[in-house]
Amino acid sequence: MTLNRLAGASLLALALAVPAHAGELTAWVTDAAAEKPYFDQLTDAFSAAHPEIALNVVPVPGYVDAIQAASVSGSLPDLILLDGPNMAASAWAGTIQPIGELIDPALLADTMQGVIAQGTYGPDGKLYHISPYDSTVLLWGNRSYLEKAGVRIPTGIDDAWTREEFAAAVEALSKVDGVRWPLDMKLNYGGEWMTYGFAPFIQSAGADLINRETWTAEGTVNAPEAVSAISKLQDWYKAGWIVPASAGDNQFYGEKTAALSWVGNWMWPPHDAGLGDDLVMMPAPSFGPNGVTTPNGGWGWSVPATTTNLEDVSAFLNFVMSDAEVAKYADITGFAPSRAAAVPLTKKFSTPGAQDLFAVQGNCCAVVRPVHPAYPAITLSWSRAMLNIFSDGAADVQQELDGVAQYIDLDIEDNAGYPPFGSN
Amino acid sequence: MPSFSNGRSQEVAMLVPAMLCLVLIIVVPFALSVGFSFTDQRLMPRPIPTRFIGVTNYERMFADRLFWQAIGNTVLFTVLVVPFQLAISLTVAMALNAAIPFRGLFRTVAILPLLLPITVVVAIWAVLYRIPTGPLNAVYQLFAGSENYIDFIGGSDTAMVALVVLSAWATFPYQMLIYLAGLQDVPGDLYEAAELDGATAWQRFRFVTWPSLRNVNIFLLIITTIQALKLFTQVSVMTRGGPNGSTTTIIYYLFQQGFTSQKIGYASAISVFFFVAVTTIAVLQRVFLKNEGEA
Numbered sequence: 174m175t176l177n178r179l180a181g182a183s184l185l186a187l188a189l190a191v192p193a194h195a196g197e198l199t200a201w202v203t204d205a206a207a208e209k210p211y212f213d214q215l216t217d218a219f220s221a222a223h224p225e226i227a228l229n230v231v232p233v234p235g236y237v238d239a240i241q242a243a244s245v246s247g248s249l250p251d252l253i254l255l256d257g258p259n260m261a262a263s264a265w266a267g268t269i270q271p272i273g274e275l276i277d278p279a280l281l282a283d284t285m286q287g288v289i290a291q292g293t294y295g296p297d298g299k300l301y302h303i304s305p306y307d308s309t310v311l312l313w314g315n316r317s318y319l320e321k322a323g324v325r326i327p328t329g330i331d332d333a334w335t336r337e338e339f340a341a342a343v344e345a346l347s348k349v350d351g352v353r354w355p356l357d358m359k360l361n362y363g364g365e366w367m368t369y370g371f372a373p374f375i376q377s378a379g380a381d382l383i384n385r386e387t388w389t390a391e392g393t394v395n396a397p398e399a400v401s402a403i404s405k406l407q408d409w410y411k412a413g414w415i416v417p418a419s420a421g422d423n424q425f426y427g428e429k430t431a432a433l434s435w436v437g438n439w440m441w442p443p444h445d446a447g448l449g450d451d452l453v454m455m456p457a458p459s460f461g462p463n464g465v466t467t468p469n470g471g472w473g474w475s476v477p478a479t480t481t482n483l484e485d486v487s488a489f490l491n492f493v494m495s496d497a498e499v500a501k502y503a504d505i506t507g508f509a510p511s512r513a514a515a516v517p518l519t520k521k522f523s524t525p526g527a528q529d530l531f532a533v534q535g536n537c538c539a540v541v542r543p544v545h546p547a548y549p550a551i552t553l554s555w556s557r558a559m560l561n562i563f564s565d566g567a568a569d570v571q572q573e574l575d576g577v578a579q580y581i582d583l584d585i586e587d588n589a590g591y592p593p594f595g596s597n
Numbered sequence: 598m599p600s601f602s603n604g605r606s607q608e609v610a611m612l613v614p615a616m617l618c619l620v621l622i623i624v625v626p627f628a629l630s631v632g633f634s635f636t637d638q639r640l641m642p643r644p645i646p647t648r649f650i651g652v653t654n655y656e657r658m659f660a661d662r663l664f665w666q667a668i669g670n671t672v673l674f675t676v677l678v679v680p681f682q683l684a685i686s687l688t689v690a691m692a693l694n695a696a697i698p699f700r701g702l703f704r705t706v707a708i709l710p711l712l713l714p715i716t717v718v719v720a721i722w723a724v725l726y727r728i729p730t731g732p733l734n735a736v737y738q739l740f741a742g743s744e745n746y747i748d749f750i751g752g753s754d755t756a757m758v759a760l761v762v763l764s765a766w767a768t769f770p771y772q773m774l775i776y777l778a779g780l781q782d783v784p785g786d787l788y789e790a791a792e793l794d795g796a797t798a799w800q801r802f803r804f805v806t807w808p809s810l811r812n813v814n815i816f817l818l819i820i821t822t823i824q825a826l827k828l829f830t831q832v833s834v835m836t837r838g839g840p841n842g843s844t845t846t847i848i849y850y851l852f853q854q855g856f857t858s859q860k861i862g863y864a865s866a867i868s869v870f871f872f873v874a875v876t877t878i879a880v881l882q883r884v885f886l887k888n889e890g891e892a
Binding site: 241244245262265266267268353363417418419420421428430549550553557560561564565566567568584587588589592 | 748837
């Protein structure tokens with residue numbers, strides 16, 4: 174089964190690979206629904222601005238497999254989309270090249286710091302990845318349930334809920350008529366979401382996925398602060414206050430049996446459609462001494478090491494990161510624009526309002542996922558632990574997080590510390 | 598002089614294409630797996646050399662709590678699904694072998710699950726199992742007279758059973774077809790003789806049908822066991838190995854290690870173990886269950 178998938182992806186990679194010529198560019202993109210309308214119009218928009226370059230944008234099904242297969246067989250196109258946290262693994266492996274010098278410094282100057290941080294590879298301090306958008310997570314609420322429960326609705330970062338207030342709110346909401354589960358944490362997503370959406374709780378509490386100085390996980394991911402933060406959430410799960418994975422996606426915005434939803438900005442359109450005026454957007458809670466902490470980042474552009482027509486690539490990167498294109502990307506997909514100059518040009522983000530929270534959180538409170546080649550191992554072990562902790566049978570938090578630390582450190586040891594990481 | 602009239606060389610010549618395929622797609626990859634299992638090979642290229650690490654992968658595997666949990670889950674699934682699925686297959690085959698009206702139509706309908714991609718089957722069952730208001734829970738609530746629900750997929754006691762039922766439903770028509778063929782091979786005069794002797798329906802099944810299906814049963818037992826041990830797609834799509842690891846099977850664990858975690862060396866060790874285990878089970882089944890007419 175898996176071999177078939179990889180073999181299929183390899184064949185696809187071979188079929189799609191186009192030898193590079195000056196004046197020709199091939200870019201691979203995901204075929205995800207939210208981004209599709211943007212990529213569908215990208216070729217025409219780019220051709221209008223750069224008639225001298227023939228751009229071929231290829232939506233690739235089974236994207237991650239195809240990229241892996243093409244990396245192994247050395248048949249990557251001129252440009253690829255890469256999920257931000259996986260950049261370090263590719264840069265370390267040498268399959269992508271630095272792109273900072275290909276982009277107009279004026280465009281990088283007002284790009285959100287979190288997006289630059291996500292794209293910058295520690296050992297050489299160079300930029301390998303750039304994204305037209307940033308993402309964040311909000312606490313979305315159903316106003317009528319919140320009012321019935323008599324819960325204070327915070328309006329900005331400064332008055333975000335504390336851990337105690339959050340707990341009290343969840344408990345109060347659990348008693349409101351019509352609420353079956355007070356809180357939806359999107360356990361149905363699984364995968365990368367479990368890292369993206371749950372690491373901020375331990376980071377706010379004072380722990381992290383990995384120590385970013387020593388690059389060891391033991392003592393950091395399983396620190397008492399991490400165990401206490403996750404245990405708090407698990408208590409809510411055990412009390413039946415968190416929507417279980419099998420209840421599907423729409424308990425907050427469709428069935429309206431959930432009063433709060435902890436999820437990213439991409440759910441804004443369905444939330445808006447489902448709740449209308451009842452929808453409130455609240456900042457991420459402050460779960461500990463580090464205050465409000467949010468995840469950020471996402472997919473962006475990288476250039477394979479094999480790419481040689483760098484002038485054309487440079488034209489492309491400057492185009493997709495231009496004010497107008499970044500604004501268009503935000504309006505089409507609902508993600509926040511990654512450049513300040515693009516904000517006034519967007520329809521969704523230019524008017525003051527609750528959506529400002531996206532940008533505010535991105536600037537004040539975002540902690541980028543560890544930019545380290547061990548990230549695939551970090552996210553695999555952490556998300557597996559989260560799924561175990563937030564499931565029937567409720568695994569022991571300390572034991573699970575100890576397992577995560579062990580798994581990550583073993584992976585780093587297996588790769589000789591990922592040199593030059595760990596040599597300091 | 599070798600020629601096409603020479604039976605021996607003709608046999609060899611006709612075997613070559615098949616053998617070549619077998620070697621290329623089974624023997625060579627397996628040999629590579631054995632080789633990789635003694636190294637720290639990764640899926641993606643990396644700037645440090647791959648090293649020979651002896652039996653480290655095997656030592657880690659045998660010390661790995663999650664590996665043993667995966668073995669336990671796989672054995673449990675197999676022990677549950679094989680008898681259940683074969684019982685459904687045989688029952689439906691017997692019903693469709695009887696002289697019922699619209700038999701052709703029913704035979705066609707019974708094969709439908711086999712025509713659906715397994716991912717579609719999983720999607721259908723995910724709706725049936727939904728909480729709090731899926732169809733199965735609606736039935737449960739009707740009988741229980743309460744608003745409580747059963748979280749079939751999310752319960753650590755029920756998730757495996759949910760997978761067993763869905764997997765049996767998804768693939769039983771294959772076994773059913775083979776049973777149907779087997780049933781049609783049972784000579785009618787045996788039933789006539791049994792009836793003359795005054796045998797009841799149960800006795801006709803017990804002493805005529807069942808013994809006549811011996812070879813079919815052995816074949817299906819081996820095939821279904823191997824199929825069950827390879828459980829992956831349903832887990833990957835529906836439960837992702839949860840809740841709390843209770844549905845992580847060996848193949849799913851192998852997939853996670855090899856592709857998500859990119860540890861090809863370690864995943865190869867698991868695959869070598871799996872190959873040896875499945876082969877051993879199949880050979881033992883073959884040794885202990887002799888076909889009719891075999892010594």
